[in-house]
Every structure is written in C-alpha cells, then in structure tokens.
Amino acid sequence: MYKFLYSKLPKSYKIWLENHINYCDLQTSPERLFSSFLTFGIIISLSISSILFFLDFLSLPSFILLFVLLFSVLQIVFHMILVFIADSRANYVEEILPDALQIISSNMRAGLTHDKAILTSARPEFGPLEKELKNAAKETLSGKRLEDALKNMTKRIKSKLLERTISLLLEGLEKGGSITALLESIALDIRQVRILKREIKSYVMMYGIFIFFAACIGAPLLYSVSIFLVETMGKFGKGIEIEKMPEVSSRIPLGTIKISEISPEFLSLYSYIAIGITTFFGSLLIGLVQEGTEKAGLRFLPIFLPTGFAVFFISQIAIRAIFAGFM
Secondary structure, eight states, X not given: XXXXXXXXXXXXXXXXXXHHHHHTXXXXXXXXXXXXXXXXXXXXXXXXXXXXXXXXXXXXXXXHHHHHHHHHHHHHHHHHHHHHHHHHHHHHHHHHHHXXXXXXXXXXXXXXXHHHHHXXXXXXXXXXXXXXXXXXXXXXXXXXXXXXXHHHHTTTSOOHHHHHHHHHHHHHHHHTXXXXXXXXXXXXXXXXXXXXXXXXXXXXXXXXXXXXXXIIIIHHHHHHHHHHHHHHHHHHHHHOOXXXXXXXXXXSXXXXXXXXXXXXXXXXXXXXXXXXXXXXXXXXXXXXXXXXXXXXXXXXXXXXXXXXXXXXXXXXXXXXXXXXXXX
C-alpha cells in the first residue's frame, strides 16, 4: 500500500526526498523512508488521541480532529529532521573545508597526483568530508574523470560553499592554472568570509535578543495582563446592582451597557494560538537575521515555545497573587 501511495506522489516531492536521503547519508530507499514516516505518524498520533478519547477528554469529532492534526505535525517534524541533519552535515563540512583544501594543496606540492593527494588528505576528524574525499579518490582511481568525481560530492553534501569551491576548482583544471595556488587561495577566502560572518553575527546579536524578549517574554506578559483585566471587569460588572443605584441613573440606559464582551476563556485560547505563532515567526526571524536563512531559526523553536508558554502561565499566577488583596 505504501508503495502505491508513494507512486502517486508528485515527482518534485520524490526528487526532494531522494536528494535528502543522499544529503543525510541514509542507507535506505525513498519508499521505505516514506512508509516509515507514515507508520510512525499513524502509531504516535493514534496512540495519543486514543488515550485522551478513552479518558473522556475528547469527543469523537475532537478525536478525529486531534488525530489529523497530530499526524500532520509529525509529518512536518519528520521532514524537518531530514533538513536539520542535512544542514548539520553541510555546516560541519564548511567548517573544516579550508583545512582540507590546505592539506590537499600541501600533498600536491609534495609531488602526489590529484587522486592520491585527495585520498591521503582524508582525515577521521573531517567527518562527512572524509568519506566524500575517499569516494572521490576511489572513483578517480577506478577510471572516472576527476571532474565527475568531484561533482558527485555535491550530490551527497548540501552545501553551496562546497559547490562553489568545486566549481572554481574545475575551472582552474580546465584552464590549466596552478591548482595548489588556487586551493590555498580558496581556503584563505573561506576563512576570511567566516571571520566576516562572525563579526556580522556579533553586530546583530542585539536584534536577536530584542526579538527573543518581545516574542517570549513581552507578548506572554501582555496576554496575561489582558486576561486578568477581562476577568476583573467581568467580576465588577456582575457586582453592579442597577436597582439600588440613584434615581438619576434611571435616565441612563444602563441595560445597554456591557462591561466586557470578551470572555476570559476565549482570550486564553487566543493567547495560546498567538504565543505559538509569535514564537514560531520570532525564531524564523532570528535565523534570518543571524544566519541569513529562515530555516536556521527553527532550531530555536524548541526553546522559544516552552519559554513563551512558561512565562504566560507564571505571569498569570504572579498577577493573581499580587492583586489578590485588592479583589
């Protein structure tokens, strides 16, 4: 059944899934990974929904709705895990890429051929890059062109920096320039760009702190105060006895006055949704400011979301405790 469902999926999704399997270096097929996502999603969402349903926390429509929501969220989480793994591998490769280029250049200066220089430069501390360098060297030794072997590295590492580096290296090979000088120049440029990025990141740190306080502390505090005000106005409205008011007040249509049309329950539900949306987009914004890409901020979401709700609940308790004597 899973194979049938997978065959009906859009071609773009199949390509995306296959590429990310290569980026994550997973030893599985797209069909098996897709079936695993569906199986775990159904088991987890059905288990949670069934427990809440049998404990009489949910009605049948709520059970179905919760199952669909949990299943959808889990599918998003599973696919985001693939993206995070691919990005973490790429970031690690980009960190050690200058050192690898420097070692390859030194090996070439020592008189080694291109394939042997690449093979001997593979070090265990290079992590994913070690495997890719060995694969490229083995492919070259087996008769494949060096250009094709290097291009295959970009199919298994999702890194724009690696793609640009290999593109420059291939251009140097085609034009017959000094490869050792080119490798050293690329390594130096990568280090300088990395230093520049760190400086920029330190400059925009204040923006990230401001976004964090606004999304995780300021907004939940304001929502807590709003709920308290609505509850207070509702209690005052119920405590007003119109019959005992002076006769002069009979000229005022008091029956048409409504103290508050918003219930605390509705405002609480709105606050939960608003905090979730605010923290989600706040994490994306920090990723965009610090790293230049929105998805880089998703790693902050597991911190932002609990922090926002914790501040919301704690501030509600604190506000009620502070003003308990005035009620």
